[in-house]
Amino acid sequence: MTARLLRPDEFRARLPLQELPASTRDIPPLERVTGQQRALEAISFGLDIAAEGYNITVSGPSSSGRDTAVRLVLAEHAPSRPPAPDWCYLYNFADPYRPRASSLPSGLGDDLQRDLGRLVDACRTEIPRAFDGESYQERSASVLEPIGRARDKALEEMQRIASQQGFAVNITPMGFVAVPVGQDGRPLAPEVLSSLPAELRDSIEARGNVVQEAVAGTVRELRKFDSQARDAIAALDKEVTRFVVGHILDELRQAYGQYGLADHFDAVENDILVNLDQYKRFTQLMLQQLPPHLVAQAAEERDLLLRRYTVNLFVTHGDKPPDGAPVVEERNPTYFNLFGRIDYQARYGSLTTDFTQVRPGAVHMANGGYLVLQLEELLTDARAWLMLKRALKSREVRVEGVGDLMLPMPTINLVPGAIPLDVKVILIGQPSTVALLEMLDPDFPELFKIRAEFEPDTQVDTATLASYAAFVRRTTDTCSLRPFSGAALAEVVHYGNRLVGRQDRLTTRYGAIADLCQEANEVAAARSAAEVDAADVLAAIAGKRRRSSLIPDRLRRMIAEGTLHVETSGAVAGQVNGLAVYQVGSHAFGTPVRISCRTGLGRRGVVAIEREVERSGAIHSKGVLVLGGYLTGTFGRRRPLTFTASLTFEQSYDEVEGDSASSAELYAILTAIAGAPIRQDVAVTGSVDQFGRIQAVGGVTEKVEGFYDVCLEIGLTGTQGVIIPDSNTVNLTLRPDIVQAAEAGRFHIWAVSTVEDGLEILTGIPAGYIQSDGSYPEATLFRRVVDSLEELHHLAAQAADEPHPAGG
Secondary structure, eight states, rough: OOOOOOGGGGGSSSGGGGGGBGGGGOOOOOOOSSSSSHHHHHHHHHHHSTTTTTEEEEEOOOTTSHHHHHHHHHHHHHGGGGOOOOEEOOOSSTTTSSSSSESSSHHHHHHHHHEEEEEEEHIIIIIHHHSHHHHHHHHHHHHHHHHHHHHHHHHHHHHHHHHHHEEEEEEEETEEEEEETTTTSSOOHHHHHHHOOOOHHHHHHHHHHHHHHHHHHHHHHHHHHHHHHHHHHHHHHHHHHHHHHHHHHHHHHHHHGGTTHHHHHHHHHHHHHHHHHHTTTTSSSHHHSSSSSHHHHHHHHHHHHHHGGOOEEEEEOSSOOOOSSOOOSSSSSOOHHOEEOOOEEHHHHTOOOOGGEEEEOOHHHHHEEEEEEEEHHTSSHHHHHHHHHHHHHTEEOOOOTTTTSSOOOOOOOOOOEEOOOOOOEEEOOOHHHHHHHHHOHHHHHHHBBBBEEOSEEOOOOOHHHHHHHOOOOHHHTTOOOOOBHHHHHHHHHHHHHHHHHHHTTEEOOHHHHHHHHHHHHHHHHHOHHHHHHHHHHHHHHHHHHHOHHHHHHHHHHHHHHTTSOOOSEOOOOTTEEEEOOOOOOOOEEEEEEEEEEEEEEEOOOEHHHHHHTTBBHHHHHHHHHHHHHHHHHHHOOOSSOOEEEEEEETOOOBBOOSSSSSHHHHHHHHHHHHEEEEEETTEEOOOTTTTTTOOSSSSSHHHHHHHHHHHHHHOOOOOOEEEEEGGGGGGOOOOOOHHHHTTTTTTTTESSSHHHHHHHHHHEEEEEEEEEESOOOOOOOHHHHHHHHHHHHHHHHHHHSOOTTTTO
């Protein structure tokens, strides 16, 4: 017999806890994530390589420290890269619906915004003030004086010619009117003209034509003079305007012309001069002549005009540029949060916008640096994922308007210029999500060529124990918690060991460890302790378990009350306590389940009732077939097996899946055939192969604890225990109370490697090994199985030879 009774010290990990400090006060906080060297190397390599498509996918379970690790590595890499440029949108005077994108060295965007603000202020206040001044009036009069003299001279010449021809030229609102005059210098009335002789009337008409020609010539001259006056005033206005804003524009050209903005400042200057009348309307003289509502309308029009000269500081890094490239972590990666938007305003029944309403997204803010996204959150917005791929492939990013959203109001849509994209994207997600994306999206492997995989656990050694203690210290510092004693640290390490389910590994789900620290600190605070001790950590773990134990507690109560039939004492042939694991949310728990078998005549072999009614999963069905293979290979080599064994999970109404109960099912079948009682104070877990070897299963800790809790509820007898596969001993991470019960001899765990080992523990009868003649020794369980099968075979043969009733 190779079965062994496990020592209590094998129920939990035997960790080198002497390596832990006496208190977290004695150690510095954790600075780097440990136990993930492969992943950290992959992230660093992906950050260093500048080739296209080498974006990074970081995969690992939640709370594994993957986010923290990415932040720490980026904090080391980002300062080594040059600062990202500022980006701004400017008014496009050639096409107002296509704002112009321009880049400036980091920090200069704020300077440009401030300098253009000076220009706008000058246009708003200084230009009208310049036209209000006496010097402007004097210069205007000086410019118009020679033109006025020439105009007066032309009018005098026109009147002289008219006088020579006996006419006078009157100036009316309708223009110049030439009328004949009499000897007394008064205009001739129409009735007088009509009474004159024909020869005289013809003479007056001829002279009138001469006067009309002189008037027409004078009108042409006056128009020319008016044009000259307008040109002279316009030239004077431009000169005055350039005097007011010219030095500002020259400074702008000097400061930013090297960045390709000189032509924009030329366009701004030209637009100011073209729209000069808009600013002249705000001279004191003009304002006095306009009613208030027209002044308000003019101010609105002027402000809209002045917005052309401002800058939309789209992406800025401030007056003091950061050291290195930007790092942006977008926790809500919707389409608009990533790629920006264009804001709209309702105006006169329509939605209007301009270049100042273009807003950046996280991609723009991270341009020139690093963008960190949560993969699962990103995939909730299909458009965001598609646009991210498009931007990475085209290496440029655009801001789109709402023109394609079918808004009920008419809109003015902008097409802002594209911005070149140079960003390293880091996606953080679950391994299953990453694997699914790699399989379904052919673009994903081409755009994210670096995969950094975080392991769910790490090897137990001195370094990882030290990192656990340092992590607890960092948690206490970050969250303002009490210090942890060495004993408390030991229980934290055991908890990390339990989360993995292996004695030689520790979990890397640091978020779960941080949660435990918070809860243990709360327990210590309730008793006003200065330090968190082991009892506080254990109480926090027990509280966490209790908050999730409604269902297992009710199941145990139903077992204790007899509603669910599970026996923890006595012996019954063909009946064994198997162990099942259930998952409720994030909480897994084990519970015993009664497996029974009845045998009799027949040739069907093993009949699993769950399989027959299609309540058996594929793996469980496979386990049942494996049992058939074992029985045939062990007992059916000389003659066919002629029996039927009906096997079921009693009072189980869910689908049965997995093969972890196959050894228990085999024990039930063999003892039912042999008529050997099985101990009901022992539960069993473990799968079996066709050669009778016991194989490892999952959830062994939860299964043992589940049976222990039921025994505790009904009453511990000192004989109760669990049989587990020997290969599962490394997976035992049991609660301290179970260890204490084992130390007191009140609970036991046996590790077995073969079916024979388990049968001997359960029945107290040696299973027996086949002899050279093919038989089994007397007083062995297998001899009883063979004898029973022989008897069933003879009974089946006799039944086959009996004549059937006529007509039956």
